[in-house]
Amino acid sequence: MRRKLGRLAAVLGCLSLGSLVLTACAGGQVRHGVGGPNTVSFALPPSATPNWILPLPIPGYTASYNGVIQSALFVPLYAYDGSSGEVGMDQRASAAEPPVYAPDGKSVTITLKPLTWSDGMPMTTKDVQFWLDMVRAAKDDWGAYSKGLMPDNVTGFHIVDDHTFTLTMDKTYNPGWFTANQLTLITPLPQHAWAKDPDPRKAFDYLVGQAKQLGAYNTNPLWKVVNGPFALDSFSSSQITLAKNPRYTGPDAAHLDKVTFLTFTSSAAEYNVLLAGGVDYGYVPTTNLGQKGKLESLGYRVEPWNGWSITYIPYNFNNPALGKAFEQLYLRQAIQHAVDQKAISQVIWRGTATPGYGPVPQNNDPTFLSDVQKNNPYPFDLNASKKLLADHGWRPGPDGVQECQDANACGVAKGTRLSMTLLTESGSDETDGTMQELKSELSKAGIELRINAQPLNTVLANGTTCEPSSPACAWQLSYFGTQGSWYFPAYPSGEQLFATDAGVNFGNYRDKPTDDLITASTLSTSSQSMVDYSARLAEQLPVIWMPNPPYQVSAIDSALGGVTQDPMAGLQIQRWYRTR
Amino acid sequence: MTRFLARRLLLALIVVFLVTVVTFVILHLLPGGPARGVLGVKATQAQIDAFNASQGFDQPIPVQYWDYLVRLLHGDLGASYTENTDVSTLLAQRLPKTLLLTVTSTLLGIVVALPLGVWQATRRGRAFDVVTTGLAFVLYATPVFFLSLVLIILFAQVLPIFPAQAAQGDTLAALLSQPASLVLPVLAGTGVTAVAYSRYMRSSTVDNLAEDYVRTARAKGTPERTILWRHVWPNSLTSVVSMIGYSVPVVFSGSLVVETMFNYPGVGLLFWNAARNADFPVLLGVVLVIAVTTVLGSLLADVVQLLIDPRVRVPGAKS
Numbered sequence: 091m092r093r094k095l096g097r098l099a100a101v102l103g104c105l106s107l108g109s110l111v112l113t114a115c116a117g118g119q120v121r122h123g124v125g126g127p128n129t130v131s132f133a134l135p136p137s138a139t140p141n142w143i144l145p146l147p148i149p150g151y152t153a154s155y156n157g158v159i160q161s162a163l164f165v166p167l168y169a170y171d172g173s174s175g176e177v178g179m180d181q182r183a184s185a186a187e188p189p190v191y192a193p194d195g196k197s198v199t200i201t202l203k204p205l206t207w208s209d210g211m212p213m214t215t216k217d218v219q220f221w222l223d224m225v226r227a228a229k230d231d232w233g234a235y236s237k238g239l240m241p242d243n244v245t246g247f248h249i250v251d252d253h254t255f256t257l258t259m260d261k262t263y264n265p266g267w268f269t270a271n272q273l274t275l276i277t278p279l280p281q282h283a284w285a286k287d288p289d290p291r292k293a294f295d296y297l298v299g300q301a302k303q304l305g306a307y308n309t310n311p312l313w314k315v316v317n318g319p320f321a322l323d324s325f326s327s328s329q330i331t332l333a334k335n336p337r338y339t340g341p342d343a344a345h346l347d348k349v350t351f352l353t354f355t356s357s358a359a360e361y362n363v364l365l366a367g368g369v370d371y372g373y374v375p376t377t378n379l380g381q382k383g384k385l386e387s388l389g390y391r392v393e394p395w396n397g398w399s400i401t402y403i404p405y406n407f408n409n410p411a412l413g414k415a416f417e418q419l420y421l422r423q424a425i426q427h428a429v430d431q432k433a434i435s436q437v438i439w440r441g442t443a444t445p446g447y448g449p450v451p452q453n454n455d456p457t458f459l460s461d462v463q464k465n466n467p468y469p470f471d472l473n474a475s476k477k478l479l480a481d482h483g484w485r486p487g488p489d490g491v492q493e494c495q496d497a498n499a500c501g502v503a504k505g506t507r508l509s510m511t512l513l514t515e516s517g518s519d520e521t522d523g524t525m526q527e528l529k530s531e532l533s534k535a536g537i538e539l540r541i542n543a544q545p546l547n548t549v550l551a552n553g554t555t556c557e558p559s560s561p562a563c564a565w566q567l568s569y570f571g572t573q574g575s576w577y578f579p580a581y582p583s584g585e586q587l588f589a590t591d592a593g594v595n596f597g598n599y600r601d602k603p604t605d606d607l608i609t610a611s612t613l614s615t616s617s618q619s620m621v622d623y624s625a626r627l628a629e630q631l632p633v634i635w636m637p638n639p640p641y642q643v644s645a646i647d648s649a650l651g652g653v654t655q656d657p658m659a660g661l662q663i664q665r666w667y668r669t670r
Numbered sequence: 671m672t673r674f675l676a677r678r679l680l681l682a683l684i685v686v687f688l689v690t691v692v693t694f695v696i697l698h699l700l701p702g703g704p705a706r707g708v709l710g711v712k713a714t715q716a717q718i719d720a721f722n723a724s725q726g727f728d729q730p731i732p733v734q735y736w737d738y739l740v741r742l743l744h745g746d747l748g749a750s751y752t753e754n755t756d757v758s759t760l761l762a763q764r765l766p767k768t769l770l771l772t773v774t775s776t777l778l779g780i781v782v783a784l785p786l787g788v789w790q791a792t793r794r795g796r797a798f799d800v801v802t803t804g805l806a807f808v809l810y811a812t813p814v815f816f817l818s819l820v821l822i823i824l825f826a827q828v829l830p831i832f833p834a835q836a837a838q839g840d841t842l843a844a845l846l847s848q849p850a851s852l853v854l855p856v857l858a859g860t861g862v863t864a865v866a867y868s869r870y871m872r873s874s875t876v877d878n879l880a881e882d883y884v885r886t887a888r889a890k891g892t893p894e895r896t897i898l899w900r901h902v903w904p905n906s907l908t909s910v911v912s913m914i915g916y917s918v919p920v921v922f923s924g925s926l927v928v929e930t931m932f933n934y935p936g937v938g939l940l941f942w943n944a945a946r947n948a949d950f951p952v953l954l955g956v957v958l959v960i961a962v963t964t965v966l967g968s969l970l971a972d973v974v975q976l977l978i979d980p981r982v983r984v985p986g987a988k989s
Contacts, residue, residue, distance in 0.1 A: 137943045141754050149709040149717045150751065230716065237714075302754045305840075327753060327763070328935040329838035352838065355930040355939050359835065362819070363933065366826040366834035547707025547948040554706065555715075570711070586712070593714055 129348040130650060130666055133364070133372035135642070136357045140330055143313055143322070144301035145277040146224065146294070147233035154577070154659040159351070160277070162320040162332055162663055163313075165205060165340065167218065167276040168269060170580035171662070172398055173654035177455045177580050179269070182342040183662060185213065185278055185317070189269055195262035195615070197246075198273075202253045205317045206339040207280050213317050215255040220281035222247055223290035224297075231294070236586060236593060240272045267612045270580035283315040319344040319664035328353050332663070345652065345667035364390070370650055373642040376520055379440045390645040394442045397641035398451050398582070398657035399574035402633035403512065404597035408558045409566050412510055416566075416597075418501045420478045421508075422631040426468040427475035428531045435637040438523040443637040448628030450582050450620070452638065454657050458582060458617060460625035467629055475535040484508065484536070492536035509538040513553050514569040516543035520639070521572045546570060554596050567634070568596065574638055577659065583611045584623060588632050599632040671976070678972060682965040689961040690742070690954070694735050697950050703727055704948035708751045725950075738954070747958070748951030750944070757955035760940060765959065766842045768936035771928065772921050774852075775859025776914070782864040784910070787871025788903065794876060803872075809865045814924050818858040818931035825854060835933035845935070855932040862924050863917075870913050874906040881905075908979045915971020918964045 134140070134155050142151035145160040161169065161183070169183035179188065187201045205213040225232050226241045234240070246258030259268070287293045300312055307313055307325040314321070316335060319342055323333035330351040334344040354360040357375040364372040367388065374385065374392060382392045405416040415421055431445035444453040448463030456464075468474075483499030484492040492508040494500035514525050522543070529539040544552070553568025569575075576587060576594070586592050589608045590600045604626055610619035628635075646653055652665040705718040705727070713721075722728050726737055741748065747757035790799045809817070826834035836855055837848035845852070878884065879902060887897045926938030933939075937956055944952035 137946050139753065139943065141752060149713045149721070152710055152712070230720075233710075233712075235714075304754045305759065326838065326840040326844070327760075328840070328933075353933075355933050355942055359931055359933040362822045362826070362931070363834045366822070366830060368834055545707075545946075545948070547704060548700065550711060551703060551706040576711075594711055 128346055128668060129350065130346055130370045130647075130663075130668075131350045131352055131368070132661075132663075133360050133369045134351050134353050135373075136354055136360065139327055139353050140325075140351065141304060142301055143307055143325075144297055145279070146221070146297065148231055148298055149233045152233040155351070158659070158661045158663075159330065159332065161318065161660065162349075163316040163318045163322060164277050164279070165318050166274060167200070167278060168274045169660065170270060170274060170658060171654070171660060172454055172580075172657040175455060176457070177270075177398065177658070180660075180662070182340075183660075185340075189265070189273060191265045195259075195265065197256055197258045198265070198268070199250070199254065199256045200273075202278070203340060204253070206337065207283070208314065208316050208321060208335060208337045209280075209283065210337070211280070211282050212252070213278055213280075214252045215249045216252075216281045217278035218255060218276060219247055219249065220285055220290075220293075221276055221279050224279075224294040227289075227291040228294040231298070234275050239585075240275050243272070262613060264612055264614055266615075266617070267581045267583060271583070271612075274580060278317070280315045280317070284312060320349070323348060342662075342664050344664040346663070349663045349666070364645055369645075370647040371653070372645050374645050376440055376442060376643065379442070379643065385645050389648050391648050392643060392645050393655060394640040394643045395655040396444065396453055396657050397574050397577055397638070397659065398454055398580075399577045399638055399641070400446055400449060400451060401571035401575045401636045401638040402446075403567050403569045403571075403636060404553065404633045405599075406553075406556070406563065406566050406568075406597050407600070408556055408563050408598045410558055410563065412506075412566050413558065415500075415502045415506060415508070418482070419630065420482050422634075423468055424475040424478040424535065425532065425537065425634055426631055427471045427478070428535045428537065429528060429634060429636065430470040430531055431635075431637050432470065434524050434527055438520050438527065439637060439639060442643055443639045446635050446638045448624050448635060449584055449588060449632075450624040451578065451657070458620040458624055460621045460628065462625035463628035468631070470531075472531065472534050479508075479536065486536045490533070490536055491538045507538070508536060509540070510566045511540045511542055512567040512569060513542050513544060513549050513565050515546040515549045515572055517545065518572040521569070524636070525569070546572075555598060569636075571636060572639065574641070575636075580658065581611075583620065584608050584627070585612060588627060597633065601626075601630060601632070604630070604632070674976070675973070678969050682969055685965050686958070686961050690739070690958060691735065693954060693957045694738060695731060697953060698727075698731050698734060700948070704751065704950060707948045742958075747955040750952045751949045752943070752947045753949075753952070757951050760952065761937070761955055761959060763840050764935065764937045764940045767845055767934070768922075768925055768929070768938060770842065770845065771852075771855055771859060771934060771936060772925050774856050775925075776863050776921060778856065778860040779863030779867055780914070782860070783867035784871050784907075786864070787868040787873075787910075788875050788898070788906070790868070790872045791875035791879060792898065806865045806868060809861055810869065812861075814858060814862050814927045815931055817861050818854070818928060821854045821858055822931070836935065838933075838935060840935075855928050855934050858928050858931070859921075859924060863921065866917070867910060867913070870910050871906060874909045875902060878902045878905045904978060908975055911974050911978065912971045915967045915969075915974070918967035919960060922960050922963070 138153065138155050140156050140159055142156045143160065145164045147156065165183070165185040167185050169180040170177060171180040181188065185203055185205060187203065189198045189200050191198045202213060202215065207213060222241060222244065229235045229241055243260050244257050245260050248256040250256060284297060285293050286296050300310060307322065319335055319338045320332040321335040323331040331348055333348050334346065352369065360372055361375055361378055363369055365388065385392055407413050407416050435441065435443040435445055446452045447466045450458045450463060452459065479492050483494055483496030485495045487493040487507065494502055494504050494506040497504045500506065512525065515521060525541050529541060532539045549568055549570050553565045556563035585608050586594045588595055588599055588604055590605050607619050607623040607626060611623055641659060644655060649668055649670045650666060651669045652667045654662065656662070703722065705721045706713065709717055709721055726734050749756050750760060753760060786802065790802055793799045822834045825832045832853045833851045835851065837845050837851040839845060884897055884902060887901060925936065926941060928934065929936045929938035930942055937959065940952060941956045944956065
């Protein structure tokens with residue numbers, strides 16, 4: 091009996107070993123990435139699954155990784171790039187020559203490059219008109235729509251010839267702003283192949299309906315007609331492969347045969363695959379940055395990828411309990427003085443985050459960065475924080491929390507306590523650490539911070555614009571900046587963030603001089619209004635300015651050339667090449 | 671037998687119904703709803719209102735549940751907010767892959783665990799039993815994510831024998847096209863199930879070896895091998911078979927971790943992404959599948975026990 095069981099165990103052991111060896115022979119991997127020699131694999135962010143191929147996004151499908159794939163297939167009218175340290179037009183990646191504005195600034199003439207669709211038809215002005223007609227007909231369902239902006243601000247479209255057209259605007263705009271933040275929204279679409287209905291609304295609905303069928307992306311003839319350096323090779327929910335477009339006629343042809351975008355369940359899964367050499371261009375979770383040397387020994391170079399972004403904690407100025415207190419500039423200054431941005435950036439983010447002191451990205455193109463913002467008007471200084479509160483009638487109560495003793499000096503009712511709740515996103519060690527550090531420093535200044543960590547969706551759903559009388563206005567502070575709170579288009583103006591009643595002005599901040607500066611920044615040809623805007627909001631503190639985390643810390647195969655980490659999250663994969 | 675099955679099926683339906691009620695209500699009571707998360711920070715209030723109306727979130731929860739139930743009874747599980755695909759299509763793509771992982775792991779676990787448990791029981795207290803029991807406890811106490819990590823480090827990074835992630839693709843064929851990529855996920859799943867089952871099998875065999883009928887058989891001169899395989903083995907199996915049936919939710923939750931660690935494109939990954947994105951239709955669909963599978967698993971366990979253990983079929987018999 092024992093002998094038989096022993097034999098059984100031996101057989102099982104041999105089978106296991108044999109299967110291990112056989113499968114190892116069948117599919118081991120030693121080089122970086124997956125696929126052939128002139129291919130590259132790129133790791134998408136955790137849980138990110140590209141889900142929209144149509145370069146005309148609807149709400150919910152505007153993720154940057156969708157945009158990367160779309161711009162490789164369909165050349166945008168104008169592309170911008172900030173990887174050189176200066177955000178400017180990327181002419182090679184644009185479908186048109188630089189725009190020519192009329193002297194009165196109320197119209198712009200644009201000439202298309204001689205690009206060709208992959209079915210052999212030339213790209214013409216009709217392809218731009220097709221885009222504009224659909225966006226006009228379905229603007230409320232278009233993901234990039236903001237009232238008063240594109241397409242509302244374009245009053246006329248005039249075709250000069252097959253390659254030249256003129257747009258007329260409703261008023262004179264700052265050409266820099268209009269090109270960077272409005273014309274970049276336009277992507278010529280193959281009207282001859284996609285206009286299945288002469289009614290633009292029906293054409294839009296048709297294309298949206300087709301784009302919703304992910305399972306048909308591989309076979310749908312619509313998506314075969316492209317004018318970009320790449321074409322869709324295969325699409326699944328876990329892997330997307332783009333192949334070089336042999337019919338591309340522009341100046342920015344692809345060097346690689348294929349680029350594969352890989353999806354990952356978590357950053358830990360991605361990191362494991364990275365260490366095993368399964369990815370050419372991946373990312374390193376911040377908690378693993380201590381292993382930088384190991385990655386370098388495996389043939390990766392590790393580089394932070396800074397975003398064209400800012401990170402902040404909005405105050406809810408409409409909160410019934412503390413809205414009045416938040417309106418006091420001295421209180422906002424006292425709170426900002428208690429934020430140790432350098433420590434948070436260096437210790438918690440391991441040197442990958444950048445302190446931010448105002449509404450313009452701090453560590454990229456300095457064109458719009460004021461000296462006030464650059465020099466941090468409210469450095470970490472707990473004594474300054476305490477003094478500001480003491481000078482304005484606040485005294486610590488028995489539990490150490492500041493309490494207003496003089497309504498006139500405080501600007502709020504006597505007895506008001508500086509005890510506030512911060513709704514913050516859960517699931518990130520760095521954010522947890524940041525919030526604990528903030529709580530600790532604020533408590534030293536006598537400000538009690540209660541932290542309420544919730545999933546990101548809950549934070550976004552609850553920390554939003556509200557009326558003071560509404561129960562939805564119970565939130566006081568909110569944080570959704572683990573990957574940066576706000577990514578800008580090329581021109582970092584604040585019309586969506588800090589203008590009165592702006593869509594993403596979650597805290598209901600109102601300031602007439604700020605509104606005027608924002609308006610000027612979109613209309614004036616001078617960049618001074620942007621610099622003044624940077625200075626004003628660095629001083630006025632409409633939010634708590636926080637360190638700005640990187641878009642990601644990248645690990646790039648050292649044999650992969652042509653990679654530029656664009657702060658605007660563009661990839662320009664056509665310029666990548668293998669050095670060996 | 672028929673009455674027993676009918677009663678158990680009715681009970682199963684009630685359980686599944688209650689699971690859908692509880693899951694639906696809990697999800698829909700979450701503050702804020704999914705609109706902002708799905709549509710992003712730039713979405714306007716009008717767009718959020720339109721989304722809520724299109725999904726029926728502006729209706730009272732009982733009305734929403736009734737609509738859900740009606741659609742469910744017509745085979746419509748809804749559509750994912752983020753994947754642009756019907757939930758039923760997503761499940762049809764992912765479920766075979768998860769079943770491949772869980773069934774293979776469970777079968778391998780059984781193949782290893784049952785003989786091992788018997789072997790340990792027959793050598794109770796000896797060196798082999800002590801060593802394997804110690805190893806089993808270590809493995810039993812090891813979280814599956816840690817075991818997965820150890821396997822990845824050992825066999826994908828230190829010794830680059832196997833890929834650290836499963837093959838990608840929407841079809842089962844894509845997954846099977848790279849069998850090497852299945853080895854580590856299957857091993858991780860097997861490790862967890864094998865240890866648990868072997869402990870049960872050992873205990874069950876030890877108990878049976880101490881029963882009167884074994885002493886009687888020995889007194890009658892029945893060979894030890896016959897006692898073990900003809901009498902003790904079937905009696906010991908009954909409790910393990912029940913356990914396999916009841917462990918479906920454990921196996922599924924284990925596969926969620928394994929899928930996350932090995933980037934395995936199954937139901938666990940689908941569930942994980944849906945939870946992160948507040949994708950209610952997918953969450954409800956996956957929970958429904960797990961509930962049905964769990965109920966079927968326990969039903970199957972009862973039926974198998976009924977078939978292999980005569981004591982269950984005889985009213986008043988000691989079971």
